[in-house]
Amino acid sequence: MWIRSMMLMCAIGCVGATEVADDQTATTTQNTLGSGFDCENNSVISGVTCVGSFLVFPVNVDIKDIDVLNNNDLDILSNNLNGLDIGGILNGNKVIDDVEVKVFDVLNDTLNIDVSKNDIDVCTLVGILQLCK
DSSP states (O other): OHHHHHHHHHHHHHHHHHHHHHHHHHHHHHOOBOEEEEEEEETTTTEEEEEEEETTEEEEEEEOSOOOOOHHHHHHHHHHHHTOBOOSSOOHHHHHHHHHHHHHHIIIIISOOOOOGGGEEEEEEETTEEEEO
16 A cells, blocks of 8 residues: 555656646746847957857857947847847757847848848857858
């Protein structure tokens, strides 16, 4: 009888633990925002460099051939990257694509700075491989 009681307690406990785990997983899946992005003018490339990350993916963005941005514009760009939610399961190519689109949209639509996607280089490390676009 004692064994049955223990099995029943384990079954009830495991169901409750599974529900908590599912809630935590859902939160983790939804929490794929950029973090730590800092954008600065970069005279070496005649543009702007932004460095930050998405979970385990460090991300470097170089925006070439644009004028020096003021601090407000740099903050807007940094904050938009920090607020970017790439959602779902991460992979290096999705990170690169989503960051490139966000940078392009912020520069062209929000800051009214005319750039092409060819002016935006986005790189990330996946393991020991560097992916760039």
